[in-house]
Amino acid sequence: MSTLAWFASASLAVWVWLLLGQGFFWRTDQRLPAVRRGADGGRAPGVPEEWPAVVVVVPARDEAGVLPLSLPSLLAQDYPGRAEVVLVDDGSTDGTGHLAVGLAARHGGLPLTVASPGDPAPGWTGKLWALRHGMALARARGPEFLLLTDADIAHEPDSLRRLVAAARDDGRDLVSQMARLRVAGAWERLVVPAFVYFFAQLYPFRRINAARPRATAAAGGCVLLRTETAVAAGVPEAIRGALIDDVSLARAVRAAGGRIWLGLADRVDSVRPYPGLGELWGMVARSAYAQLRYSPALLLGTVAGLVLVYLVPPVACGAGLASGDAAAAWAGGAAWAVMAGTYVPMLRYYRLSPWRAPLLPFTAFLYLLMTVDSAVRHHRGRGGAWKGRLHAGGGSGAPGGGEFASRHGE
Missing domain, CATH: 3.90.550.10 (Spore Coat Polysaccharide Biosynthesis Protein SpsA; Chain A)
Incomplete structure (x- = not known):
């Protein structure tokens, strides 16, 4: 197999593991139940007898x-x-x-x-x-x-x-x-x-x-x-x-x-x-490097991981089809298909068309650039700026996703 086919096969293996071995992360069924009255109008299971302050x-x-x-x-x-x-x-x-x-x-x-x-x-x-x-x-x-x-x-x-x-x-x-x-x-x-x-x-x-x-x-x-x-x-x-x-x-x-x-x-x-895009970019770049604990090694690992997992599949699929490399095209296409399939439930949660799912590699590429920009801002002394405040240290967590859950961590 070609080098590209090997990389595509590695990406496919990662996606099979993500699909089955990462806690079914792609499902969107972890929701709070509704609070209902009992069938006879009384207190239903899960409803406190006395509501706390x-x-x-x-x-x-x-x-x-x-x-x-x-x-x-x-x-x-x-x-x-x-x-x-x-x-x-x-x-x-x-x-x-x-x-x-x-x-x-x-x-x-x-x-x-x-x-x-x-x-x-x-x-x-x-x-x-x-x-x-x-x-x-x-x-x-x-x-x-x-x-x-x-x-x-x-x-x-x-x-x-x-x-x-x-x-x-x-x-x-x-x-x-x-x-x-x-x-x-x-x-x-x-x-x-x-x-x-x-x-x-x-x-x-x-x-x-x-x-x-x-x-x-x-x-x-x-x-x-x-x-x-x-x-x-x-x-x-x-x-x-x-x-x-x-x-x-x-x-x-x-x-x-x-x-x-x-x-x-x-x-x-x-x-x-x-x-x-500027507002979204600034929001993520403000804290992405902090989420990587300001570590150049973690930054390099994150960039490499994003390239392998999200960018290799469409590139291998396209290049394989263009060059006649069937192994690269098949492995890249299969990885891309699994990636898109796992993204569909989140699009449905947001009431968006599932046809947007194949665009996920492009969004991942934007995230890669935002993360690199976050590191550049930090080394230029502008990391963590938010609403007139500048914070250079502290923080832990996951790159990217946690940012929207914590927009005001000034």
């Missing part, structure tokens, strides 16, 4: 553009127990705090407290400094659970009920949903579903949720956390320097003996627009 903590920095779409959805939660919202205005310059007060006066619903923590102390990222302040205020109210949610996340009225019911019914200390991200524009439709797919590939939800977990992760936009577990895990202090805070939070909870659940959301949506 919850405080929703929302860190927000310059979020006036999205807050009118997200905050009213939190205030309108149809939750049978005691609940309230604490919004932490993290040094906004666009009137975020005043807007939040006005929205609460206009829409009513759950009680709202707006607070400001001041500038972050040395060693703290902006979001975690805001969460520290908000969680301290929340704990003083004695809730059983804290809902940590980003300012660009909108919740359907039953979102909080479903989260609490799942945590109580299954004895979970952290229940997290990856919000359905916006896919209105052409670039969003091309890029966003792929990054959620990449995240699930690196952190298969089934392995996270298993009785004997083999992976640990969370989605920072929507995290229900048991208060006593947060105290036992020492969060957010234990992860105060993490740029990618969601995976770090999940690891701290797991290390403290907590049980974790992560799945895709049906009733939680991101309202933040990414109208162009």
